[in-house]
Amino acid sequence: MVMKNVTKKIQxxxxxxxxxxxxxxxxxxxxxxxxxxxxxxxxGETIIGASVILKGNNSVGTITDIDGNFVLTVPNEKSVLxxxxxGMKPQEVKVVSKGLIKVTLEDDTQQLEExxxxxxxxxxxxxVVGAIAQTTGETLQRAGGVSNVGAALTGNLPGVVTSASxxxxxxxxxxxxxxxxxxxxxxxxxxxxxxxxxxxxxVDMSSVQSISVLKDASATAVYGVKGANGxxxxxxxxxxxxxxxxxxxxxxxxxxxxxxxGRLESADALYVRNQAAEYELGLNPASWNKVLPMExxxxxxHPANLEEAERYPNVDWQKxxxxxxxxxxxxxINLSGGTRHVKYFAAVDFLHEGDLFREWDNxxxxxxxxxxxxxNARSNLDFKITKTTVLKANIFGSYGVKKSPWGVADDxxxxxxxxxxxxxxxxxxxxxxxxxxxxxxxKPNSQGAPNSVLNLANAGYEMLTTTRVNTDxxxxxxxxxxxxxxxxxxxxxxxxxxxxxxxxxxxxxxGTQTKWIDPETGEVHYSNAQTDSKTGLDFQEGILxxxxxxxxxxxxxxxxxxxxxxL
Numbered sequence: 076m077v078m079k080n081v082t083k084k085i086q087x088x089x090x091x092x093x094x095x096x097x098x099x100x101x102x103x104x105x106x107x108x109x110x111x112x113x114x115x116x117x118x119g120e121t122i123i124g125a126s127v128i129l130k131g132n133n134s135v136g137t138i139t140d141i142d143g144n145f146v147l148t149v150p151n152e153k154s155v156l157x158x159x160x161x162g163m164k165p166q167e168v169k170v171v172s173k174g175l176i177k178v179t180l181e182d183d184t185q186q187l188e189e190x191x192x193x194x195x196x197x198x199x200x201x202x203v204v205g206a207i208a209q210t211t212g213e214t215l216q217r218a219g220g221v222s223n224v225g226a227a228l229t230g231n232l233p234g235v236v237t238s239a240s241x242x243x244x245x246x247x248x249x250x251x252x253x254x255x256x257x258x259x260x261x262x263x264x265x266x267x268x269x270x271x272x273x274x275x276x277x278v279d280m281s282s283v284q285s286i287s288v289l290k291d292a293s294a295t296a297v298y299g300v301k302g303a304n305g306x307x308x309x310x311x312x313x314x315x316x317x318x319x320x321x322x323x324x325x326x327x328x329x330x331x332x333x334x335x336x337g338r339l340e341s342a343d344a345l346y347v348r349n350q351a352a353e354y355e356l357g358l359n360p361a362s363w364n365k366v367l368p369m370e371x372x373x374x375x376x377h378p379a380n381l382e383e384a385e386r387y388p389n390v391d392w393q394k395x396x397x398x399x400x401x402x403x404x405x406x407x408i409n410l411s412g413g414t415r416h417v418k419y420f421a422a423v424d425f426l427h428e429g430d431l432f433r434e435w436d437n438x439x440x441x442x443x444x445x446x447x448x449x450x451n452a453r454s455n456l457d458f459k460i461t462k463t464t465v466l467k468a469n470i471f472g473s474y475g476v477k478k479s480p481w482g483v484a485d486d487x488x489x490x491x492x493x494x495x496x497x498x499x500x501x502x503x504x505x506x507x508x509x510x511x512x513x514x515x516x517x518k519p520n521s522q523g524a525p526n527s528v529l530n531l532a533n534a535g536y537e538m539l540t541t542t543r544v545n546t547d548x549x550x551x552x553x554x555x556x557x558x559x560x561x562x563x564x565x566x567x568x569x570x571x572x573x574x575x576x577x578x579x580x581x582x583x584x585x586g587t588q589t590k591w592i593d594p595e596t597g598e599v600h601y602s603n604a605q606t607d608s609k610t611g612l613d614f615q616e617g618i619l620x621x622x623x624x625x626x627x628x629x630x631x632x633x634x635x636x637x638x639x640x641x642l
Contacts, residue, residue, distance in 0.1 A: 107148050112168075112176030114139050114158055122160055122180065130155040130167065206291040208232045212283035212312065222326055222405040222426055224283060224309070225249045225275045232288050242330070243490070244403075244428035245447035245477035245539075248276050253290055253305030264288075264305035265298060269469060269547060271568050271637055275309060277473060277543055279424040279451045281324060281407040284312040311469070313455050314411045314418035322409040329400045332393070332431055341389040341503035342376035371594075375503060381510060386592050388506045392496045395507050395528055401429035418457040425450050432493070435532035438512070439620060441580045443534050449475035463556070469547035477541075480534035481581050493534070496527035505591050516589040518600050529589065535582035535620060540575040563642050570635040578625030 114125040121143025128136035129149055139145045147156070149170050156176075159165035163180040170176070210231050218227040226249050229237045237249040256262045266275050287308040289295045295302035339347065345367055352362040371387075378384040407424030428447040437443070451473045458466040483490040505515035507528035514533075517524035547568045554561040591600045 107150060108152060108154070108170060108172050109146065109148050110156070110170045110172075110176060111144070111146050112156075112178060113143050114145070114160070114178045114180065115143065116163070117179065117181055119179075122163075125158060125160040125180070128157050128159075130157050206234075206289075207294050208234060208288045208290065209285060211285050212280065215280055215283060215286070216324075216326075221247075222280060222328070222403065223247050223249075223276065224278055224280050224286075225251060227280060228286070232286070234290050235288055242431075243479070244430060244445050245449075245475070245479075247428070248274070251307070253288060253307075262304050264307050265295075265301045266307045266309070268309045269311055270308075270566065270639075271545070271547065271570065273545065273570065275307070277451075277471070277545070278309055278311065279405075279407060279422065279426075279453075281322070281409055281424055282311050282420075282422045282451075282453050284310045286310070311453065311455060312409070312411065312420050312422075313457060313467075314413040314420040316413050316415060316418060319410060319412035322411075324407050326405040328403045330403060330429065330431060331400050332397045335393050336498060338391065338393065338502065340376065341387070341501075342372050344502060345372050345375065385506055385509055386594055386597055388503055390500075390502050390504075390506060392500050392502070392507075392527070396433060396494060396497050396531070397431050398433055401431045403428045413457070416459050420453075420455040422453045423451070432531055433528075435508075435528060437532040439533065439582065441536065441582075441620070443480055443532055443536050443582075444478070445480075446478040447475065449473065463553040465551045467547070467549040467551070469545070469549075471543070471545040473541070473543040475541045477539045478536055478579075479539070480531065481537045481579060481583060483534070492525060493527055493531045495525050500524040500527070503594070509590065513601075514587055514589045516591055516602060518591040518593075518602070526589070529587065533582055533587055535580040537577065537579040538575075538625065540578070540625070542573045542575075544571045545569075561642075563640075565640045566638060568635075568637040570633065570637070572631070572633040574628040574631035575625045576628050577623050579623060580620050581623055582620035 112127070114122045114127070116122055122139060123141055123143060125139045125143070125145075126136065127138065127145045127147055129147070135147070135149065137145050137147050149156070152170060152172055154170045156168050156170060157165055158168060158178045158180065160180055163182055166178060166180055168176060168178055210228075214231055215224065215227040218229070218231065221227050221229075225237060226239065226247060228235050228251070229249070234254045236252045236254075238252075239247065239249040241247075251264060252262050253264050265272065267273070268275070268278055287310075289302070289306040289308070295306050298306055349366050349372075352365040355362050374383050374387040375389050378387055403426075405424060405426045407422065409420070409422045411420040413419055426447070426449045430445040432444050434442060434444060452471070454468075454470045456468045458468070460466055479490075480493060483493070500517070501524060504517045504524045505526070507526060508514050514526060514529040516526055516529075545568070547566065549564060549566045551562065551564045554563055589602055591602075592598070593600065
């Protein structure tokens, strides 16, 4: 009898669990509180579309309707609502279980008081009527993977389109277009750094205070024809009164090769060629001569020894030419601060751009390839001479060295020959370099199947050095004692740019011997890689390279004097 009663009690346990679960759900549902309210502005008008969100849980929220009312269910009476609207200060309110909540939002006048850098000065946001977009240096520094100010603008400013056609070290300045292309000849905007026309690449990202983009005619009118394609105003940082502040940053980037075509291994490509030859036998019976036996094709995939590996090559040209990745790094240090009489900002940064091409030992005593190193130094000083007079002095210096193979610094076609094999040379044509140290070439058609490894390794190298020194002096006088708001300023600036080219190793006249192994006969064919363009004769093996001391590029050297007065 006792066992029977115990059995009945055990059978009731599942129902007990279901009853407890139902009670828990009911209790949870009863804990929810429905809140009703109205959102008003400072004039007592209802606000349509105001956001009402549960604090700490952005998934619980709603917006006000056409009458400014909202209804929201919150967990309990301790909940807090965050009410916000564009152009107004957000407000937090505690829920009320009974009655109607009235929330009055105040205008955020601070946003309208913020200044925007415009042509020849600044304006408050409330008074700006032109199409102007602005961003800050802190926003640009969050753009990962770039150390160039122009590249960092991508996606940060509406209406600004950037495009880069090369990723070579030292050539990463993008082409910038504002809104759209307006001319067949030149659609690049006018770029001003601290009010002076200068390249954007002359500014390191850690020294940028703000960037304004003037996009329409009303905003660019003061610049005349030069501003027809838009204007980009770059303002550098200045010191503030207070204790010295030191900022140290380090930006490291790993770059990889992109936009490479797919490839077939030699055996797979030859098998596809066999199939194509078989398909055209009905029209061209001679295609039987192009069909290779599978036994020969297998030697491309699985050579038995070194001799077969060189006779039946299987080359991954992309792997032979490029590294898996290249590192770039950009450390910088800034110092700012000041007193009532002197404010200062100083910055130093170093930029190194790595090379994605592999390094090959050419046994000629030098290392070819690409690279870029640059160091910038800036000092912005503000001297308060009197209560109403301020003297500003800006000094900037830059020293950059770009390394590239000899003769291709300004030759896009010559530069393309250094990576052409990754796109055009077949895997089965030849080896980049054979076991005896001889470079390979393709005798049937050397133009259609170039040895880019040879072209890069034995190309010599050239240094392009750019030295830039900029000095600005600005005197500002507050004339409010005569007329309220009146101010006068005078500026004078000297910019000096010196470019030296041709320093390095000229190895264009080397007589490097090359060879090709005929896969059908095994015969080895030798040839020199280059010939004299004047005589047509092959250069002889062993001719040494020559060095060059470099010379100043007259057409790239600039000395600019700029001065202006404003009232």
